[in-house]
Amino acid sequence: MSRDTLTVTDNRTGATYEIPIAQGTIRAMDLRQIRTGAEDFGLMTYDPGLTNTAATKSAITYIDGDQGILRYRGIPIEQLAAHSSYLETAYLIIFGELPTAAQLAQWELEVGHHSMLHTNIQHLIEAFRYNAHPMSVFISATASLSTLYPDARQIADPANRLLQVQRMIAKAATIAAFTYRHNQGWPNNYPDDGLSFVGNFLKMMFRMTEVQYQPDPVLERALNVLFILHADHEQNCGTNAMRVIGSSQADPYSALAGAAAALYGPLHGAANEAVLRMLEQIGSPANVPGFLRRVKAGEERLMGFGHRVYKNYDPRCRIIKRTADEVFQVTPRNPLLDVALELERIALQDEYFISRKLYPNVDFYSGLIYRAMNLPASMFTVMFAVPRTCGWVAQWMELVADQEQKISRPRQIYIGSPTRDYLPMAARGAAPEGVGA
Numbered sequence: 001m002s003r004d005t006l007t008v009t010d011n012r013t014g015a016t017y018e019i020p021i022a023q024g025t026i027r028a029m030d031l032r033q034i035r036t037g038a039e040d041f042g043l044m045t046y047d048p049g050l051t052n053t054a055a056t057k058s059a060i061t062y063i064d065g066d067q068g069i070l071r072y073r074g075i076p077i078e079q080l081a082a083h084s085s086y087l088e089t090a091y092l093i094i095f096g097e098l099p100t101a102a103q104l105a106q107w108e109l110e111v112g113h114h115s116m117l118h119t120n121i122q123h124l125i126e127a128f129r130y131n132a133h134p135m136s137v138f139i140s141a142t143a144s145l146s147t148l149y150p151d152a153r154q155i156a157d158p159a160n161r162l163l164q165v166q167r168m169i170a171k172a173a174t175i176a177a178f179t180y181r182h183n184q185g186w187p188n189n190y191p192d193d194g195l196s197f198v199g200n201f202l203k204m205m206f207r208m209t210e211v212q213y214q215p216d217p218v219l220e221r222a223l224n225v226l227f228i229l230h231a232d233h234e235q236n237c238g239t240n241a242m243r244v245i246g247s248s249q250a251d252p253y254s255a256l257a258g259a260a261a262a263l264y265g266p267l268h269g270a271a272n273e274a275v276l277r278m279l280e281q282i283g284s285p286a287n288v289p290g291f292l293r294r295v296k297a298g299e300e301r302l303m304g305f306g307h308r309v310y311k312n313y314d315p316r317c318r319i320i321k322r323t324a325d326e327v328f329q330v331t332p333r334n335p336l337l338d339v340a341l342e343l344e345r346i347a348l349q350d351e352y353f354i355s356r357k358l359y360p361n362v363d364f365y366s367g368l369i370y371r372a373m374n375l376p377a378s379m380f381t382v383m384f385a386v387p388r389t390c391g392w393v394a395q396w397m398e399l400v401a402d403q404e405q406k407i408s409r410p411r412q413i414y415i416g417s418p419t420r421d422y423l424p425m426a427a428r429g430a431a432p433e434g435v436g437a
């Protein structure tokens, strides 16, 4: 009869151990008993980048990377993109169920109430140079919210947690818009409760002198879809940062700033900005084969391609491509689109990319949509961070309520010097080449 266990024989000692398997996983601490003697610390696993380590149990987002499946709370992303609004999806992600009409109206009202930004934070944003990278400003402004809301440290109080969650979702959009306005040298537009979350965001970003700003319905719909697609993505680099900082019981604004900082890297959320710069560098479809030759030679990286989890296709990319087509109907045609299409066409037929299972990811087309909306490339990652805030805060709520979680503290394999004595300066030889040069 089969048992849900793993039998391990340690060939160093000949000892055999039976380790329980639950949900396709063994507990790393069960390996600690495998020792060669009393002095041995016990067996550990080595997993740089945590490529095969489950650091939490989560009920929020399900991904099957081989099948190209993404679901929030069990609902396929395709259905949410077709029928839901960003705030409704945020409610689902945070509370686990779709809201009733009354719950949604209350939720929209509450989030709307928190969209104003204290003038201290406005002044903070204005204190940065006009050309400061918007993502650096976004990270600083979200971190500084903890100075305004010191009550956020009461993380054991569920009502207080919910209040901070509403604040974070609402203020992320206002911070992003005010950062953009400062970057452009334009005065801020204050939030407008008469619009949807996304419509209000568009107004805060783009209203100029119109008496009655009405967001373009195609752009509002497109941004709504993009916000839904970016709302959560289980244990990625930014979310892991949110959980690692949250595990020390730091306030959620500090954790949010850390998550945004992780998103800022070009291998993560800043890939959309890097894609656009890459397309600009390639310049025209005729230069695509030469660029791909350099990628294959290891001299360049094809930004917007490849994913740690998706090894078939990124389901978000398929929806984004459709959304991009809609946006391009109402905006001037961008010649970089032809470069992107040619890159995708050739790469998908090329053995290098096929054998490594490299497909376009969410960032390949999102940058082109943002560019069509007239946004500078430096704003693209901020456009990612605004909706991802709801995923970060949902994951933080889950972490705080999870009795199994502990402060995040990995192990290491020490490869440095064995113990040695401090040498007085006079007794030290010449520095090895390169050290202190």
Ligand code: ACO
Pocket: 266, 267, 268, 269, 271, 295, 300, 301, 302, 303, 304, 305, 306, 307, 308, 309, 356, 358, 361, 362, 363
């Ligand atoms: N261009 C060229 N080669 C690539 C690319 C790429 N974009 N991505 C992976 N490869 C190659 C690697 O060089 C490696 O080749 P090798 O086996 O010959 O050494 C192989 O494919 C496997 O790649 P890994 O780096 O091991 O894959 P990993 O899962 O660690 O990395 C990542 C995933 C970081 C997303 C990577 O594919 C990448 O750098 N992509 C470009 C950046 C990007 O678009 N990031 C956005 C991801 S989506 C998001 O974060 C929102």
